[in-house]
Amino acid sequence: VARGTSDHAAIYLRYLIEIELGIPAGLAAPSVTTIYGAEVRWGGGLVIAVSQSGRSPDLVAVMEAATRSGATTITIANDPASPLAAAARHVIDCRAGEERAVAATKSYVAQLAAGVAFVAAVAGDTGLSAGLDSMPDVLDRTLATAAATVTDGAPIVDAFAGSERSIVLSRGFDFPTALETALKLKETGRLFAEGYSSADFSHGPVVLTEPGVPILAIRPDGRPGPAVDEAIEAARRAGSEPWVVGSANLAGGAGLAGGDPAKILRLPLPDDLPEPLSPMATILPGQLLAEAVSRRRGYDPDAPPGLRKVTLTR
Amino acid sequence: VARGTSDHAAIYLRYLIEIELGIPAGLAAPSVTTIYGAEVRWGGGLVIAVSQSGRSPDLVAVMEAATRSGATTITIANDPASPLAAAARHVIDCRAGEERAVAATKSYVAQLAAGVAFVAAVAGDTGLSAGLDSMPDVLDRTLATAAATVTDGAPIVDAFAGSERSIVLSRGFDFPTALETALKLKETGRLFAEGYSSADFSHGPVVLTEPGVPILAIRPDGRPGPAVDEAIEAARRAGSEPWVVGSANLAGGAGLAGGDPAKILRLPLPDDLPEPLSPMATILPGQLLAEAVSRRRGYDPDAPPGLRKVTLTR
Numbered sequence: 001v002a003r004g005t006s007d008h009a010a011i012y013l014r015y016l017i018e019i020e021l022g023i024p025a026g027l028a029a030p031s032v033t034t035i036y037g038a039e040v041r042w043g044g045g046l047v048i049a050v051s052q053s054g055r056s057p058d059l060v061a062v063m064e065a066a067t068r069s070g071a072t073t074i075t076i077a078n079d080p081a082s083p084l085a086a087a088a089r090h091v092i093d094c095r096a097g098e099e100r101a102v103a104a105t106k107s108y109v110a111q112l113a114a115g116v117a118f119v120a121a122v123a124g125d126t127g128l129s130a131g132l133d134s135m136p137d138v139l140d141r142t143l144a145t146a147a148a149t150v151t152d153g154a155p156i157v158d159a160f161a162g163s164e165r166s167i168v169l170s171r172g173f174d175f176p177t178a179l180e181t182a183l184k185l186k187e188t189g190r191l192f193a194e195g196y197s198s199a200d201f202s203h204g205p206v207v208l209t210e211p212g213v214p215i216l217a218i219r220p221d222g223r224p225g226p227a228v229d230e231a232i233e234a235a236r237r238a239g240s241e242p243w244v245v246g247s248a249n250l251a252g253g254a255g256l257a258g259g260d261p262a263k264i265l266r267l268p269l270p271d272d273l274p275e276p277l278s279p280m281a282t283i284l285p286g287q288l289l290a291e292a293v294s295r296r297r298g299y300d301p302d303a304p305p306g307l308r309k310v311t312l313t314r
Numbered sequence: 315v316a317r318g319t320s321d322h323a324a325i326y327l328r329y330l331i332e333i334e335l336g337i338p339a340g341l342a343a344p345s346v347t348t349i350y351g352a353e354v355r356w357g358g359g360l361v362i363a364v365s366q367s368g369r370s371p372d373l374v375a376v377m378e379a380a381t382r383s384g385a386t387t388i389t390i391a392n393d394p395a396s397p398l399a400a401a402a403r404h405v406i407d408c409r410a411g412e413e414r415a416v417a418a419t420k421s422y423v424a425q426l427a428a429g430v431a432f433v434a435a436v437a438g439d440t441g442l443s444a445g446l447d448s449m450p451d452v453l454d455r456t457l458a459t460a461a462a463t464v465t466d467g468a469p470i471v472d473a474f475a476g477s478e479r480s481i482v483l484s485r486g487f488d489f490p491t492a493l494e495t496a497l498k499l500k501e502t503g504r505l506f507a508e509g510y511s512s513a514d515f516s517h518g519p520v521v522l523t524e525p526g527v528p529i530l531a532i533r534p535d536g537r538p539g540p541a542v543d544e545a546i547e548a549a550r551r552a553g554s555e556p557w558v559v560g561s562a563n564l565a566g567g568a569g570l571a572g573g574d575p576a577k578i579l580r581l582p583l584p585d586d587l588p589e590p591l592s593p594m595a596t597i598l599p600g601q602l603l604a605e606a607v608s609r610r611r612g613y614d615p616d617a618p619p620g621l622r623k624v625t626l627t628r
Binding site for chain 1: 329332337339340343349508513514518521522541
């Protein structure tokens with residue numbers, strides 16, 4: 001149960017729960033409760049809310065309904081004293097510290113970490129816990145590497161700031177990374193940036209590709225890699241050579257061979273990093289890109305016009 | 315379990331199942347099965363695949379896994395002899411006739427109808443069955459009304475054909491209508507058209523609104539109406555007066571007062587039409603708009619370059 005940036009953390013959590021625990025998971029549609037007043041029979045299930053502020057009234061209404069229907073309920077939020085936390089039986093406190101910008105960034109990474117900690121505890125030892133312990137160092141190094149490349153005046157910033165339309169692609173655990181990168185570009189840069197799974201891209205949006213439309217592909221080392229390579233090749237055939245975020249281990253697979261090496265950002269991810277943990281790192285270049293694009297276009301990335309930190313929706 | 319246009323029919327079906335039956339429902343992520351090889355425990359549940367061709371190998375793999383795990387499985391497809399139908403225990407044949415264009419249109423409406431027929435049978439008499447019987451007439455009249463307005467040279471066609479960026483909004487049962495209208499505009503018109511729920515719009519994409527970006531709002535008579543009105547007002551404040559698709563009964567509520575009457579398309583929907591049935595009608599103006607925009611931009615709407623009828627994804 002989530003909206004906006006937290007919705008992308010919830011999508012990540014759904015992949016994590018299905019893949020690591022084998023339990024079917026899906027995203028709630030709040031209007032089913034808040035607009036249609038349907039009593040959904042969540043009893044026997046687990047309902048998890050994810051929110052930065054914990055103050056969106058529609059999410060609170062859904063969690064109250066889920067608790068009422070007998071579900072086990074957990075709120076993952078940055079404020080354990082928030083109404084959304086009060087509406088759930090259990091709370092996981094993100095402890096990310098105050099999110100001073102309207103556009104959420106560090107709290108997104110903290111939501112992913114909270115999800116991993118929860119699933120690792122349920123699954124028993126799968127290497128996720130040890131990997132999670134290494135993440136502060138990994139993220140420090142990733143941020144330093146990304147900040148050296150994605151900076152004012154860098155070609156990638158010029159490319160995205162100079163186009164009203166762009167596309168962000170990935171698959172699997174990094175599909176939410178693509179969605180979140182696109183949302184940050186939209187919110188702070190005010191450009192049409194759309195995130196797609198590499199599979200859905202082939203089902204339609206591939207026709208939007210043309211030389212003036214920059215594309216960013218998050219290319220995981222793990223199992224979705226070849227699927228993302230295919231999307232990179234499709235984009236290249238349509239005339240737009242994608243920018244690629246990958247790891248230092250990224251082999252020159254089909255998707256990268258023939259590409260422009262200057263368009264590939266290699267993050268210093270450890271060889272043995274479990275794939276589910278990499279989205280905490282792969283979002284960082286996207287967040288930096290959105291910040292730089294926003295400034296380049298003359299906006300304040302911390303306070304996009306027309307947005308509020310707590311969004312009130314029916 | 316679905317992709318592309320059928321994904322939007324699946325989202326519609328999820329609303330229908332949760333609201334009419336109170337059973338939690340969600341969309342599958344095929345990569346969980348096809349890329350990560352996870353064995354999700356769907357046993358005891360119902361897994362429904364929706365597809366025009368019934369031939370996407372990734373959807374077949376998910377349905378085989380679901381059947382194997384003990385789930386009750388149903389395929390809703392336009393070809394009861396397709397591999398996706400063979401992978402399920404039960405088949406609902408859409409009988410829409412051959413979809414001659416690559417961009418699916420009549421088969422989408424037939425998928426919604428198949429979903430209503432199924433849920434009405436499970437729910438017992440809720441008025442849905444009687445309403446469904448009236449739909450052929452309602453759709454004939456809706457198509458005639460929409461075709462008289464959304465036609466070559468009409469202002470709405472000029473507006474969308476003349477911009478590289480546009481937004482389609484709705485909420486609840488018509489949220490998939492917004493997504494599907496946007497996808498058709500993308501596929502056949504090759505423009506960045508993005509579909510949003512009116513709630514998610516307020517969480518970010520509202521900042522994309524500006525005078526040169528046309529907006530289409532599907533404004534249901536039913537309970538989500540006021541929420542869509544709020545999005546219409548937000549768009550108007552940002553400088554883009556939305557085009558509105560509503561019914562002949564559409565009252566001049568907050569969202570419409572002050573708008574341009576020439577931008578409101580009133581469909582001849584019966585007063586007593588159950589709200590869940592209206593998406594079969596409200597998609598028609600969007601399909602006609604995409605066709606006209608595609609021609610106006612010099613493309614063949616029946617054969618968008620770069621797309622195939624059966625999409626092969628990992």
